[in-house]
Amino acid sequence: MPGTILASDMHLDPERPESMALFGRFLDEIAAGADALYLLGDLFEVWLGDDAIHPAYEPVLERLAALSRAGTAVCIQHGNRDFLMGSGLAERLGATLLPEETVADLGGTPTLLLHGDSLCTDDTAYQAFRAQVRDPAWQAGFLALSPEERMEQARQARAASREAQAAVDSEITDVNADAVAEAFRRHDVRQMIHGHTHRPADHALSVDGRPARRLVLPQWTDRGGYIRCDEDTCELLAYPWESRLPTSDGEYC
Structure with a gap:
C-alpha cells in the first residue's frame, strides 16, 4: 500500500531473535511497497x-536494502542506542542518514521528525552522557578501539544505564513540555513525530495559541507499532493488528 511508514525503537538484539523476526515480517508485510520508510x-x-x-543483523539489513532497491525511500535517524550508524551502513542500504532533526511533508503537513531523546531535558545526567557520545572526537576515539573493546565498553555502559534508570523518576525520562514547544517554534511546524520515550500516544497540544500534534511511536518487544501517513493524515497503528496501543487519554486503540 503506498504511503509513508514510520517506526522507531525496535532495539534489535541478537539475544532476542524473536524481535528481529517480528520486524522482518513487518518489513515484508507493511513497509514493502511504501513510498518511504522512516526509522x-x-x-x-x-x-x-x-x-x-553482528551476523544476526544480516537478514534485516538485506531486507532494508531490498526495499531501497525496489523503490522505497529508506531514511534512518540516530537513536540513543545506535548513534554510531554511519555513511557506510547508509550506502550499503541505499538509505539516507537523516540529521538529528528533519522536517518532512507527511499527510500534507510539514512534520518534525526526531528520535526524541533531546526533548527529555529534565534528565540532566542523560543529557550530559548524550553530549559526550555525540561528540565527534569521542566517537573517533571509540571507533579506534577493537570491536571486542567496544563491546566491553558498551556492556559496561548498558549496565550503568539500567542501574541509573532504576533510580530515576519516570517523569524525568519523559519529554519536557518547554523543550517540545521550543522544537515546534524552532522549525515553525504544527506536527511532530518521535520515539524514545516508549509512551505511544497521539497528543493534541496548543503552542503559542495554535493547535499542534505530537505523535509518539512505541517500542518493539513482543509486538510493535508504527505510523502510516497518506496524503490526508497520519495514523498510529499497532503491529500485529490484533494488538492495541494506548492513546493519550489512557484508553486503547
Whole structure:
C-alpha cells in the first residue's frame, strides 16, 4: 500500500531473535511497497560501528536494502542506542542518514521528525552522557578501539544505564513540555513525530495559541507499532493488528 511508514525503537538484539523476526515480517508485510520508510532511531539495541556488524543483523539489513532497491525511500535517524550508524551502513542500504532533526511533508503537513531523546531535558545526567557520545572526537576515539573493546565498553555502559534508570523518576525520562514547544517554534511546524520515550500516544497540544500534534511511536518487544501517513493524515497503528496501543487519554486503540 503506498504511503509513508514510520517506526522507531525496535532495539534489535541478537539475544532476542524473536524481535528481529517480528520486524522482518513487518518489513515484508507493511513497509514493502511504501513510498518511504522512516526509522527514527534505536533500530538496534547497540551499534558498535559500521565495521563491526553482528551476523544476526544480516537478514534485516538485506531486507532494508531490498526495499531501497525496489523503490522505497529508506531514511534512518540516530537513536540513543545506535548513534554510531554511519555513511557506510547508509550506502550499503541505499538509505539516507537523516540529521538529528528533519522536517518532512507527511499527510500534507510539514512534520518534525526526531528520535526524541533531546526533548527529555529534565534528565540532566542523560543529557550530559548524550553530549559526550555525540561528540565527534569521542566517537573517533571509540571507533579506534577493537570491536571486542567496544563491546566491553558498551556492556559496561548498558549496565550503568539500567542501574541509573532504576533510580530515576519516570517523569524525568519523559519529554519536557518547554523543550517540545521550543522544537515546534524552532522549525515553525504544527506536527511532530518521535520515539524514545516508549509512551505511544497521539497528543493534541496548543503552542503559542495554535493547535499542534505530537505523535509518539512505541517500542518493539513482543509486538510493535508504527505510523502510516497518506496524503490526508497520519495514523498510529499497532503491529500485529490484533494488538492495541494506548492513546493519550489512557484508553486503547
